[in-house]
Amino acid sequence: MEVSIFTLEISILTMVLLSLGAMFLLGMPVFMSLAVASALALSYGGYLPMSVIHNTMFDGLNIFPLLAIPCFVIAGTLMEYGNITKQIVDVVKQLVGRMYGGLGLTTIVACTFFAAISGSGPGTVAAVGTILVPAMIRTGYSKDYAASVASSGGTIGLLIPPSNPMIIYAILGNVSVTAMFTAGFLPGFIVGFSMCMTAWLIARQKGFGRSEELPPFNLRHFLLSCVKGFFSLITPIIILGSIYTGLATPVEASVLAIAWALFVGFLINRALTLSAVYKSLLEGSLICGAVLLIVGTSTLFGRILTFEEAPQLLAEMALSVSENPYIILLMIVGVLLILGMFMETLSTIIILVPVFMPMIHIIGIDPVHFGIILVLTNQIALSTPPLGVNLFVASRISKVSVERISIGVLPYIIAMLICTLLIVFFPKISTILPELILGYGR
Structure with missing residues (x-):
């Protein structure tokens, strides 16, 4: 009897995975693929009522922290229309714009700042790339270099808090959102520094000189730029500071980000319009709807996998290869890198x-450490074809083919892979800040 039940579970799992893969190949939406695969498993198994579908999906949607995602997206769009992004770029350009590959470094550093506002990789590429890619091309940088820097720099949006994928992971993995945000700072700095070094080395090798657009550095002019963009520059401090000081939860901080963007855009910069507000609300609503559909169906899919003991079977298979956590983590990284080439980031995390x-x-792997590795591998996937979203955004801005950009981002992908291995073998990089600041793990 036990053998027959085990055989039934294996056959159901096989059917679910094959049907899911077939629907992905047919180009069906992710949420529909998950829903159909789950319904087939329930019908074939016959041991759970079909009512579990709507009950489980409602439970998956009835999660308050999900509200932070559309709010951060709306805030990022409002800040782009309200010239907050432009003022941040202007100040960063004063600092690093005169170095070899200076505008490339400006792009990466500005992406880091904007990532701390929007939490979105493609959104960061669009906001910063629209300003700096044309400036790089106009100053003599090649289109390939400009597009690849923008595409790679935008990936930092996944690792620098507030990160939308981190929120999704924390909800599904029952991990503190604040702990994940705190854990992202040090890995984010390491990845950002490695990409800056990569951009500098490529620029020096190809002869892209210092920016001719900027006059010699002038402290007075720099301070005036900081004063002019003061309200824009303190935006990340206000958003993240409210979280880490305990004054606001991540959801409340996302609403604060919208209020701050409206305040600065309308009253300080006087650049925001009612039309831009409407576009921001529309974009946030569309993203929210898409995320909720995927989260609801993925909750159902995950419950069926749990009922079929798929995680236990996977653990047994992994442990049969090796009991070393680092070896297993490397295997998982390999799977994530391959899947990331064909699946959208949130879908990969949710599934x-x-x-x-x-x-x-x-x-016995720390869930915060694993979360950082999961987010970082998905960060790499944003710039890997055929489904690298950042590649398509950068292509649209620079008018360069995705194929050419894919070649241009290879050095940055190698740099991020090295950072991934560093974080895999040194877990403290991910956990030391949560331990020091939040008392995580005590």
């Missing part, structure tokens, strides 16, 4: 977290 999380606990 795989219910599968991997129980195994992570069994092996």
Whole structure:
């Protein structure tokens, strides 16, 4: 009897995975693929009522922290229309714009600042790239270099808090959102520094000189730029500071970000219009609807996988290869890098977290450490074809083919892979700040 039940579970899992893969190949939306695969499993198994579908989906949607995602997206769009992004770029350009590959470094540093506002990779590429890619091309940088820097710099949006993928992971993995945000700072700095060095080395090798657009550095002019853009520059401090001081939850901070963007855009910069507000609200609503559909169906899919003991089977398979946590983490990184080439970031996280999380606990890997690795591998996926979203955004801005940009981002991908290996083998990089600031793990 036990053998027959085990055989039934294996056959159901096989059917679910094959049907899911077939629907992905047919180009069906992710949420529909998950819903159909789950319904097939319920119909074939016959041991759960079909009412579990709507009950589980409602439970998956009834999660308050999800509200932070559309709010951060709306805030990022409002800040782009309200010239907050432009003022941040102007100040950063004063600092690093005169170095070899200076505008490339400006792009990466500005992406880091804007990532701390919007939490979106493609949104960061669009906001910063629209300003700096044409400036690089106009100053003599090649289109390939400009597009690849913008595409790679935008990936930092996943690792620098507030990160939308981190919020999704924290919800699904039952991990503190604040702990994940805190853990992202040091890895984000390491990745950002490695990409700056890569951009500088490529610029020096190809002969892209110092920016001819900027006059010699003038402290007075720099301070005046800081004063002029003061309200824009303190935006990340206000948003993240409200979280870490305990004055606001991540959801409340996302609403604060919208209020601050409206205040600065309308009253300080006087650049925001009612039309821009409407576009921001529309974009946030569309993203919210898409995320909620995927989260609801993925909750159902994850519950079925749990009921079929898929995580336990996966853990047994992994442990049969090796019991070394680092070896297993490297195997998971390989799977994530391959899947990231064909799946959208949030979809990858939503589908795989219910599968991997129980195994992570069994092996004894810290969930915050694993979350950073998961986000970082998805960060790399944003710039890998054929589904690298950042590549398409950069292509649209620079008018360069995705194929050419894909070649241009290879050095940055190598740099991020090295950073990934560093974080895999040195978990403290991910956990030391949560431990010091939040008392995580005590």
